[in-house]
Amino acid sequence: MPHPTTAQLSRRGLLTGFGVGALGLIAIPTLAGCAPSNGGGGGSSTGSLTFGSNASDPVPKKAYAAFVSAFEKKSKDTVTVNTSDHNSFQNKITNYLQGSPDDAFTWFAGYRMRYYASKGLVGDVSDVWDKIGDNFSPALKKASTADDGKQYFVPNYNYPWGFFYRKSFWAEKGYTIPGTWDDLITLAKKMQADGIIPVAFTDKDQWPACGTFDYLNMRINGYQFHVDLCAHKEGWDTPKVQEVFDTWKELLPYMDPSAAGLTWQEGAQKLGNKQAGMMLLGSFITQQFTDATVLADIDFFPFPAVKVEGTDAVEAPIDGLMLSKKGGQSAPAKAMLQFMGSGAGQEAYYSIDKSNIMTAKDADTSGYSAFTKKLGGVIADAKSISQFFDRDALPAMASNVLEPAMLDFLKSGSVDLKNIESQAKTLYAQQ
Template sequence: MSDVETSGIGTGSGPSPSRRNLLRGVAGAAGLAAVSGGLLTACSSSDSSDKKSGGSGGTASVAGSTVTFGSNYSDPAAKTAFAALTTAATTSSKVKVTVNTVDHNTFQDNITSYLQGTPDDLFTWFAGYRMQYFAAQGLAQPLDDVWEKIGGNFGPAAKQLSTGLDGHQYLVPLYNYPWVVFYNKSEFAKRHYTVPTTWDEYVTLAKKMKTDGLIPIAFADKDGWPALGTFDILNMRINGYDYHMKLMSHKIPWTDAGVATVFQHWAELLPYTQSGANGRIWQDAAKTLEAKQAGMMFQGTNQVAAQYVTDKANLDDLDFFTFPTVNPKWGQDYMDAPTDGFMLSKKAKNTDAAKAILEYIGTGPAEAEYLKTDQWDVGLANGLQVPTYNAIQKKSVAEIGKCKAVAQFMDRDADPAMAKAMISIIQKFIDDPSTGNIASLQKSAEQQAKAIYTS
């Protein structure tokens, strides 16, 4: 059985190593992930050298031993789903799992010092650049031998997102989820609202909601990261995916006119966005939508749908639409659809047993087990059959599958130091979206980017 307990991960943020050559190839890796369940299946073609695995291959030698698992799955719904997964992993591998759960934001803020100190054997983390960053720092162990057994279970996009810049695999993916605009079907039906597909329709609907006494768009940014998603989607809708990735790698300056256009559109939307966002956590914004005090909310299914489950709100009433078209050149071709998974600490004390756990997790049955409880994410394994998928999950698979490319979210696509800088800059923008302040904030962002990307 899995023992779910709580322990600290350290209080220091640790040094932020230089990005240096880590940028090479990252944009291509992130761009490959254009599906989830359906996405990765749609573009899947197994390596002939990869072998399918129904579970751990080292069961005989590791049975009865214990591994520790550092987890950022701190929200109640996600914590329950993760406990079900680790319990199933123990049943399959005979390896006991002790889960050390830490608040999501605390885990992320202290991840460097955690990995440099006395980390757990395994830890929850993110695909793409955020994985590559710590792999390049020598803080994680390669998982090529694990991928020899599980590789046939995933398509090339999932494998690429799990691959470091040295060509070795460092992550076993579990799921991804889209960032979309949520609403309550009953509220739209009662008020005769129509789902917008263009920017003008979106703003017009927001104005109508405000006239009707609703908060048009529920919004919170006390945690800092939620607003990064709004920047991402506006950037991809206005400037396209390639521009977004180049900006994240500082191949385009933050003073560029395209960035100004993003902030200008956002400023147009702010009067219809829930006020006081910098003092509100996203869970409270979601509750506003649940209570039908707000008409819409742009965030991930991993948050909004999960919060409905936690609050025992009417999940069947929840629906979403992809963010409307702003620039017809790009339409609705792109979105943020972050991929989450698991890594092996360089300082792991029980490597063989930890790999046995990962070999189980990297299978369709493991994903299906996790998703029995998870009613908001979608799995990544080829041909995954999940009878428990609800309407939100089925729609997520379909909408992610329509994308020409997906991003991994600003705090995963950019240097961590730059993402942290943008959290502060965007919060200042939310407080003052004037044209003069936008120009000043762009200059600040560029100054910090030059220091971060050239150090």
């Protein structure tokens, strides 16, 4: 979900059409339109590379064009860009990497990166990180590192999830930012008594509920447990996971009762219209506020502390670049990823697409608004960054198992963890 216009596409695209094929990988049609590298192999630079991009929407497509242009000007290398439909790129990524992939390609940090690294389908860029490592936080490096301890990903941007609200409305009502879960419940009760919807929760598309689950799991059981659960190194039918849903149940009476039939855009409108007091979502929510006055009135606070780790872990999906296995032997391709790891590279992208937050420490943020700086600060201060459930976990686990189970939970207040665990065992065994 690199930006608001593709927020749904990137999640939903990742969650559809998967079956198990050769090597235990996802069997999908070959990605069309990706030319072979003009000089990606052999370990020597020929001054050219190919770049497969999922940035098919107008704004990110122009942003990557600006980035590539800046790289070509700096390096004198030539980049052939092959842009594919966003959904198609995600759905066809495995056969793409097994076939004739580009040298470099757009992708995501977290499990989605580690999965393909474990299959030997992507290029090790640890040597690039030796040059750019000081330009990123430890949390960003952790999110770029696979299970073998090597780096396979270079971040471009990310965006935090948290609670958004209208400052003037809160000031009028005397609401204060909750620091703990108990504070949040107390605030929700007050909002309900004031005749407004406390939490503009929506789940028509099912993925939004993952954000609440992820935060509660990290706040109750810690970041590492969250990562291990997503990778099925921990079981679902455990007291730790039950506690997540038991805690969540306390908030259910204060969530929008129409949630199951609402899109996140509709929820955002309720927040903007002061029908709701707050909404947990990614910062892409702000593009729903086209009235400048309303947009200037929007603020943000992190998901409150519940049990462990305070608010150290932040849900902030990271998008960036990777190399195919072939591209890992290409000096120009590695040079392009090194450029992405610089302020100059990220500024070139941000000059067009300002809906996200640059991740390089030396990126010029003087043009950031106070609000954007606040969002960036939350990420910069994080000790751990999660990617959102459908990026940290097996896609079929998210789409076929957890999302339907969470929707049932929202309606009934109960969850069958033994059934979830049974399905998880089957799905992960196929990998």
